[in-house]
Amino acid sequence: MTKHYDIIVIGAGPAGMSASRTAAAQGARVLVLDEQSSPGGQIYRAIEKPHNQRRRELGSSYQDGVPLVHGFRQSELDYVNAASVWQLSADLEVGYSRDGIAQLVRADRIIVATGAQERPVPIPGWTKRGVMTVGAAQILLKESSVVASDAVFAGSGPLLYLAVHQYLELGVPVKAVLDLTPAKNYLGALPALFGARADFAKILEGWQWKRAIGAAGIPLLTGVDAVRISGEKSVESVDYRRRGEWQAITCDTAFLHLGVVPNINISMAAGCDCHWSHNQACWTVTVDDWFNSSVAGVSVAGDGVSIGGAAAAEAQGGIAALGALHALGRIDASERDRLAAAYRIRLRKEMGIRHFLDLLFRPADRLRVPREADTVVCRCEEVTAGQIRETLDLGCCGPNQLKSFSRTGMGPCQGRFCGHTVSELIGEASGLPISEVGYFRLRSPIKPLPLKELADLAHSSKE
Amino acid sequence: MHTLPRNEPGERHAAGRVKKHADAVVIGAGLHGCSTALHLRLGGLSVLVLEKDYPGRHASGVNAGGVRRLGRALEEVAMSMVAADMWKHMADLVDDDCGFEASGQIKVAESEGEFDLQKKRVAMLQSRGFGHEKLIDKTILRERLPAVSPHCVGGILVEDDGHANPFRTVTAFRRRCETLGVEFHSGAAVTAARQRHGNWLIETAKGSFESAMVVNCAGAWGGRVAALLGEPPVPVDAQAPMLMITARMPAFIEPVVGAQGRTLSFKQFANGTVLVGGGHRGRAESGTNATSLNYQRLAINAQTALDIFPIMSQARVVRCWAGIEGVMPDQIPVIGPGSEPGVFHAFGFSAHGFQLGPVVGRILGELVAHGRGSLDIGPFAIGRFADKGDATQHGARSYGG
Ligand SMILES: Cc1cc2nc3c(=O)[nH]c(=O)nc-3n(C[C@H](O)[C@H](O)[C@H](O)COP(=O)(O)OP(=O)(O)OC[C@H]3O[C@@H](n4cnc5c(N)ncnc54)[C@H](O)[C@@H]3O)c2cc1C
Ligand SMILES: Cc1cc2nc3c(=O)[nH]c(=O)nc-3n(C[C@H](O)[C@H](O)[C@H](O)COP(=O)(O)OP(=O)(O)OC[C@H]3O[C@@H](n4cnc5c(N)ncnc54)[C@H](O)[C@@H]3O)c2cc1C
Numbered sequence: 001m002t003k004h005y006d007i008i009v010i011g012a013g014p015a016g017m018s019a020s021r022t023a024a025a026q027g028a029r030v031l032v033l034d035e036q037s038s039p040g041g042q043i044y045r046a047i048e049k050p051h052n053q054r055r056r057e058l059g060s061s062y063q064d065g066v067p068l069v070h071g072f073r074q075s076e077l078d079y080v081n082a083a084s085v086w087q088l089s090a091d092l093e094v095g096y097s098r099d100g101i102a103q104l105v106r107a108d109r110i111i112v113a114t115g116a117q118e119r120p121v122p123i124p125g126w127t128k129r130g131v132m133t134v135g136a137a138q139i140l141l142k143e144s145s146v147v148a149s150d151a152v153f154a155g156s157g158p159l160l161y162l163a164v165h166q167y168l169e170l171g172v173p174v175k176a177v178l179d180l181t182p183a184k185n186y187l188g189a190l191p192a193l194f195g196a197r198a199d200f201a202k203i204l205e206g207w208q209w210k211r212a213i214g215a216a217g218i219p220l221l222t223g224v225d226a227v228r229i230s231g232e233k234s235v236e237s238v239d240y241r242r243r244g245e246w247q248a249i250t251c252d253t254a255f256l257h258l259g260v261v262p263n264i265n266i267s268m269a270a271g272c273d274c275h276w277s278h279n280q281a282c283w284t285v286t287v288d289d290w291f292n293s294s295v296a297g298v299s300v301a302g303d304g305v306s307i308g309g310a311a312a313a314e315a316q317g318g319i320a321a322l323g324a325l326h327a328l329g330r331i332d333a334s335e336r337d338r339l340a341a342a343y344r345i346r347l348r349k350e351m352g353i354r355h356f357l358d359l360l361f362r363p364a365d366r367l368r369v370p371r372e373a374d375t376v377v378c379r380c381e382e383v384t385a386g387q388i389r390e391t392l393d394l395g396c397c398g399p400n401q402l403k404s405f406s407r408t409g410m411g412p413c414q415g416r417f418c419g420h421t422v423s424e425l426i427g428e429a430s431g432l433p434i435s436e437v438g439y440f441r442l443r444s445p446i447k448p449l450p451l452k453e454l455a456d457l458a459h460s461s462k463e
Numbered sequence: 464m465h466t467l468p469r470n471e472p473g474e475r476h477a478a479g480r481v482k483k484h485a486d487a488v489v490i491g492a493g494l495h496g497c498s499t500a501l502h503l504r505l506g507g508l509s510v511l512v513l514e515k516d517y518p519g520r521h522a523s524g525v526n527a528g529g530v531r532r533l534g535r536a537l538e539e540v541a542m543s544m545v546a547a548d549m550w551k552h553m554a555d556l557v558d559d560d561c562g563f564e565a566s567g568q569i570k571v572a573e574s575e576g577e578f579d580l581q582k583k584r585v586a587m588l589q590s591r592g593f594g595h596e597k598l599i600d601k602t603i604l605r606e607r608l609p610a611v612s613p614h615c616v617g618g619i620l621v622e623d624d625g626h627a628n629p630f631r632t633v634t635a636f637r638r639r640c641e642t643l644g645v646e647f648h649s650g651a652a653v654t655a656a657r658q659r660h661g662n663w664l665i666e667t668a669k670g671s672f673e674s675a676m677v678v679n680c681a682g683a684w685g686g687r688v689a690a691l692l693g694e695p696p697v698p699v700d701a702q703a704p705m706l707m708i709t710a711r712m713p714a715f716i717e718p719v720v721g722a723q724g725r726t727l728s729f730k731q732f733a734n735g736t737v738l739v740g741g742g743h744r745g746r747a748e749s750g751t752n753a754t755s756l757n758y759q760r761l762a763i764n765a766q767t768a769l770d771i772f773p774i775m776s777q778a779r780v781v782r783c784w785a786g787i788e789g790v791m792p793d794q795i796p797v798i799g800p801g802s803e804p805g806v807f808h809a810f811g812f813s814a815h816g817f818q819l820g821p822v823v824g825r826i827l828g829e830l831v832a833h834g835r836g837s838l839d840i841g842p843f844a845i846g847r848f849a850d851k852g853d854a855t856q857h858g859a860r861s862y863g864g
Contacts, residue, residue, distance in 0.1 A: 087756075093758075095758055104759075271753070397517075398517075401517065404519070404524060404630035405634070410782070412710050412779075414781070414782065443756075443782050443783055445781070445782070448779040450778070450779050451709065451739075451765050451775050451776070451778040451780055452765075452769065452775075452776050454758070454762050454780055457759060457762035458759065458762035458765070458766050
């Protein structure tokens with residue numbers, strides 16, 4: 001028989017931990033599935049490793065995760081680590097794999113808390129060996145204490161500076177930092193600064209990180225408006241354009257970053273309605289005040305809905321769980337509202353700085369939608385921007401038709417690395433709003449599933 | 464190629480609303496609708512195609528691409544033979560080979576008992592004058608399919624069957640139609656139809672249309688459209704056959720493979736990906752276009768593939784999907800004239816209509832123009848369900864492939 005829970009939470013980051021603790025505290029039978037080896041999510045990745053807890057270099061906010069993870073560990077719930085979820089159906093069946101064994105489980109409510117993924121950076125040469133994302137650099141650091149010396153960091157957004165800061169604190173030499181934040185954004189974001197005043201400390205911290213880079217004698221180049229990676233097969237140099245002039249920096253590792261976007265694969269494959277957020281230039285899941293999606297029984301919380309950061313994710317997870325508990329008849333409306341009040345105050349505070357950050361770090365159009373015809377957009381099937389534009393000229397009008405015409409988005413990553421670019425490319429070519437253009441029709445498994453594991457399902461769980 | 468009479472769809476303005484008219488309106492832009500439109504146009508008629516979503520959105524664009532005569536119901540064999548010939552010369556018809564590869568198709572027998580059934584089948588076909596299905600023994604089976612599991616004892620081979628690229632096929636037919644002046648209207652769901660002065664007035668989400676002839680090629684929705692065109696209820700079941708595709712693997716097989724005793728449709732593409740399907744079904748909601756997958760049934764499909772091709776223990780499934788297909792109780796389609804004047808039908812292809820696309824369009828072209836066709840379509844009459852009501856399910860027939 002398929003196991004049945006009251007609530008299944010997918011993801012054990014700040015949102016998922018908060019949701020599952022809240023639900024378990026009210027006596028619900030909760031299952032938490034996360035593909036990492038320990039709870040924490042992206043920000044508090046591998047925080048239970050003793051050496052990480054000693055590492056002041058990872059930053060003060062990293063250490064905020066210690067009590068959160070501790071509280072999660074104390075809760076009455078089933079937590080399965082290293083569990084990779086490959087499907088969520090609209091009738092609330094979850095499929096996941098662990099140690100080479102696939103399983104199907106069910107629940108009356110599902111809370112999707114799968115967080116963010118880095119925005120793809122489709123610049124010329126981004127698929128060459130030696131090019132990685134800043135997030136990947138962080139994962140290597142937190143999981144395996146691996147770092148790369150003399151790398152060039154290029155991009156925009158808080159995570160870029162956080163990563164450089166962590167490198168500097170650890171004494172790892174950095175070759176240069178190229179800031180791709182469009183100059184006009186500084187002016188554009190100015191009016192939103194007032195709304196962000198409550199978080200002045202955060203803004204100050206970012207400014208201090210920048211200063212420290214300068215103080216360490218590392219070139220920090222702002223106003224860079226184009227970049228490309230040169231090299232035969234792997235990186236030989238990062239070329240950038242500044243004040244109309246191209247320059248090159250030789251290096252063998254380049255870390256790119258243009259912010260993060262919601263990881264919507266599971267929600268979309270389950271059929272949750274999404275819409276395009278102009279400010280964040282990404283797809284976001286459409287949810288109500290309690291983070292219910294358009295699919296009955298499925299709520300989505302944290303950076304998996306729209307980007308808000310760890311504290312917002314934690315608050316959203318709590319609110320989503322309270323909404324689910326109420327839907328299950330475990331708490332009445334007044335109890336739900338009472339318990340949610342504190343989360344809502346926190347959420348409102350967090351959203352103040354968010355608007356400012358969104359405006360400041362909105363990546364330039366040409367960085368999101370490649371101008372150069374031979375820049376690869378779909379890595380799996382090696383389809384370039386030029387090929388996509390040609391296909392669109394043939395009268396192909398949506399992401400799914402593009403898929404059928406050109407195989408774009410048909411590879412193992414299921415469009416994770418090209419979906420956003422494709423929506424925007426089609427929007428540009430057709431003049432339609434991105435929300436109308438839409439996204440690939442996603443299908444499970446959202447992660448490759450060995451055929452053998454799938455076949456074994458026939459023996460383990462009977463209909 | 465020859466020049467056609469300049470007989471293009473026209474426009475009439477009625478009460479401020481544009482009304483388009485043509486000699487014939489085709490409802491549904493799947494492969495059958497596109498092929499029908501093409502043949503009608505080649506016959507000199509002006510043609511409009513009305514499609515509720517976009518051409519190739521449903522079964523015709525997402526199927527397994529199997530082009531086979533192998534295992535067809537006897538009623539379909541003659542028609543399927545003509546279609547096979549059309550596939551061979553596809554570029555003459557639509558200026559594109561549609562990715563057709565004559566890789567051969569094999570149905571494997573996993574036991575002596577199954578092999579005996581195959582012997583009977585091949586003998587039966589031969590007695591009717593059809594020699595395309597050939598029995599192959601264990602040695603030839605292994606030669607053709609080096610990766611096949613040792614327990615397989617033989618099979619049936621059809622040499623020139625193969626596979627094509629479904630979406631590309633629909634697109635090639637559509638583009639050929641458009642070049643010849645056929646108009647396609649996407650997002651134009653037909654919601655009502657009535658007769659007036661010997662013409663059909665057809666209402667859609669994109670305005671109204673008028674024509675003397677209407678052809679219903681609405682696939683799984685064929686029953687609903689038939690009702691709009693004055694037919695008594697037709698038992699079309701909207702089903703959702705499922706498929707899965709793997710990440711690239713080293714090349715290990717050429718022919719398309721099915722199985723005698725279990726449902727399977729199995730092929731490897733030139734890029735190394737392997738498509739696994741069969742008759743296993745998810746859930747279809749034809750009202751919303753939604754389909755959902757049933758992993759327990761996909762698991763059975765996966766096990767079949769593993770049993771017959773042990774190398775599949777290396778495979779990783781990267782995507783599964785389902786398409787909505789109209790299945791008739793006796794698992795053969797409806798093709799032929801309707802009850803009302805000017806109405807024709809071709810729908811309910813019961814999960815094996817891809818190969819028949821080119822020929823069914825030709826048959827309808829003949830029917831509409833001359834009132835009769837060169838092939839016997841008696842068994843496909845829409846009236847066959849009238850007296851029996853909801854006819855009983857016939858024995859399982861092969862799916863997809
Ligand atoms: C690469 C990366 C690094 C980041 N580093 C930082 C940082 O150092 N500091 C910072 O302030 N912010 C960082 N962020 C932003 C961070 O995501 C948010 O601040 C915060 O972690 C959001 O919390 P969350 O609970 O919504 O999601 P997350 O913390 O991302 O948690 C989501 C969890 O879901 C799991 N998951 C996702 N998909 C599946 C699946 N299919 N099956 C099973 N489990 C799944 C993941 O393993 C993860 O544990 C980072 C973001 C990314 C993408
Ligand atoms: C997963 C799968 C695998 C398959 N594999 C194979 C195979 O390998 N080999 C094989 O031979 N066959 C296969 N088939 C079957 C084959 O795809 C179908 O038999 C064939 O494509 C049917 O074509 P059609 O044009 O009748 O239907 P469709 O392609 O479904 O077209 C009907 C069209 O009518 C439109 N429509 C419906 N109602 C209206 C309305 N009211 N107004 C306007 N438009 C309307 C629909 O939107 C649709 O586009 C498979 C089917 C599926 C689903």
